[in-house]
Amino acid sequence: MPPVSTTTTLVDRAAEVLPGGVSSNVRLAHADVVFDRGERCHLWDSNGRHYIDYLLGQGPAFLGHGEPRVNAAVAEAVQHGMVYGATHRLEIEATEALLGAIGWADQARLCVSGTEADHGAVRLARGATGATRLVRFTGSYHGWLNDMLADYSQRPPTVASRGQLPDSFDHTDFVPFNDLPAVAAALSRGDVAAVLVEPIMCNNGVLVPKEGFLAGLRALCDEHGALLIFDEVITGFRLALGGAVERFGVTPDLAVYGKALAGGWPVAAIAGRRDLMSLIGTNTVNHSGTFNASVMAAAAVKATIGVLRDDDPYTALEGTGQRLQRGLAGAAADLGVPMRVAGVSAAFHVGFADPATEVSTFDHVARLDLARYAAFASVLAEHGIWVAGRGIWYVSTSVTDNDVAETIDRFHAALSQEVRSRG
Numbered sequence: 001m002p003p004v005s006t007t008t009t010l011v012d013r014a015a016e017v018l019p020g021g022v023s024s025n026v027r028l029a030h031a032d033v034v035f036d037r038g039e040r041c042h043l044w045d046s047n048g049r050h051y052i053d054y055l056l057g058q059g060p061a062f063l064g065h066g067e068p069r070v071n072a073a074v075a076e077a078v079q080h081g082m083v084y085g086a087t088h089r090l091e092i093e094a095t096e097a098l099l100g101a102i103g104w105a106d107q108a109r110l111c112v113s114g115t116e117a118d119h120g121a122v123r124l125a126r127g128a129t130g131a132t133r134l135v136r137f138t139g140s141y142h143g144w145l146n147d148m149l150a151d152y153s154q155r156p157p158t159v160a161s162r163g164q165l166p167d168s169f170d171h172t173d174f175v176p177f178n179d180l181p182a183v184a185a186a187l188s189r190g191d192v193a194a195v196l197v198e199p200i201m202c203n204n205g206v207l208v209p210k211e212g213f214l215a216g217l218r219a220l221c222d223e224h225g226a227l228l229i230f231d232e233v234i235t236g237f238r239l240a241l242g243g244a245v246e247r248f249g250v251t252p253d254l255a256v257y258g259k260a261l262a263g264g265w266p267v268a269a270i271a272g273r274r275d276l277m278s279l280i281g282t283n284t285v286n287h288s289g290t291f292n293a294s295v296m297a298a299a300a301v302k303a304t305i306g307v308l309r310d311d312d313p314y315t316a317l318e319g320t321g322q323r324l325q326r327g328l329a330g331a332a333a334d335l336g337v338p339m340r341v342a343g344v345s346a347a348f349h350v351g352f353a354d355p356a357t358e359v360s361t362f363d364h365v366a367r368l369d370l371a372r373y374a375a376f377a378s379v380l381a382e383h384g385i386w387v388a389g390r391g392i393w394y395v396s397t398s399v400t401d402n403d404v405a406e407t408i409d410r411f412h413a414a415l416s417q418e419v420r421s422r423g
């Protein structure tokens with residue numbers, strides 16, 4: 001029997017039974033808030049406080065919270081069971097919808113988290129090429145597993161957690177984003193299975209690839225016989241129905257999707273060329289999972305893609321994101337605070353820096369006043385704006401013009417309080 005809690009608040013009760021009061025370490029900075037419910041881009045905490053949400057559960061709630069068409073499809077589907085231990089009809093339909101949406105891949109596997117999908121894609125690349133090394137980019141996040149989670153305060157990056165083996169990155173080269181010569185140098189050392197890249201480095205600074213960077217990666221991979229893997233966990237279904245592949249016109253060999261793919265339901269996917277994916281199909285490379293392509297996952301994917309096709313929200317979202325970015329930058333200018341607001345409409349970065357500052361690599365991001373922004377994120381929460389402490393703002397398709405106006409007002413009030421508190 002767990003000890004009976006003698007505490008009263010939900011935050012205290014959470015701290016009692018959940019390590020750090022949370023279920024994912026990414027949430028530790030938010031352990032002082034307990035949510036009750038959400039609707040579209042709005043959240044209410046256990047004290048009844050209202051927030052406009054630009055965190056979206058770290059991205060998945062791209063359609064806003066509680067999208068009725070997705071929820072209805074899942075509720076209907078699970079009446080007949082959830083996992084069968086074999087292929088089911090909805091799974092085929094969901095995967096056909098996924099492949100139709102992204103347009104470039106022949107086959108896909110649904111799984112549960114982006115972390116495991118990245119792991120699977122890298123294993124598949126090693127299995128396909130027979131090579132061992134991985135080239136990836138300083139500042140990127142590809143999940144929390146042993147050979148992925150990195151501490152970027154060191155050069156070269158090191159493991160980020162006790163319990164990760166110190167040799168976890170023996171087969172990994174970290175290179176700067178947007179730096180093709182560095183990628184070329186890493187590839188020329190040989191034995192590279194894959195280059196793994198977030199096409200927009202959303203996890204640190206929302207770094208947009210420079211003109212020609214992704215095409216350059218494609219060409220370098222081809223030249224050296226390495227595979228190109230896009231980690232589209234954030235960009236997929238968010239930048240466009242076809243994700244970064246559609247937006248930038250560069251096709252990888254494998255890609256990983258998650259988050260926006262299923263409107264908040266826990267689903268991820270590995271997609272790729274038939275000759276590569278068939279290595280999984282023949283059990284040459286193992287990819288498994290009890291909950292892969294569950295009925296709820298398949299229903300959520302099929303319904304989410306249906307909603308995205310029916311509503312085609314991308315043009316409107318482009319405008320919403322731009323109005324929001326202009327509004328935030330305008331509020332900062334009004335208060336005389338140097339603030340850089342940059343990225344793309346569906347995901348942008350806010351940082352304390354001159355708007356003209358060049359930010360195209362992780363080292364540039366590290367020079368921004370990240371501690372000041374992390375503290376400011378708490379002030380924003382006090383003013384009813386819910387954002388990540390690392391500067392990214394995720395914009396859902398449910399944001400209206402009124403929400404934008406209200407957000408800009410709240411942001412202005414929060415920033416002026418922050419400026420006053422600094423004296």
Ligand code: PMP
Pocket residue numbers: 058112113114115116118141142143144198203231232233234258259268
């Ligand atoms: N890749 C990227 C680019 C991500 O942003 C994330 C999560 N933030 C992951 C992989 C891991 O996904 P998950 O949290 O679903 O395991």
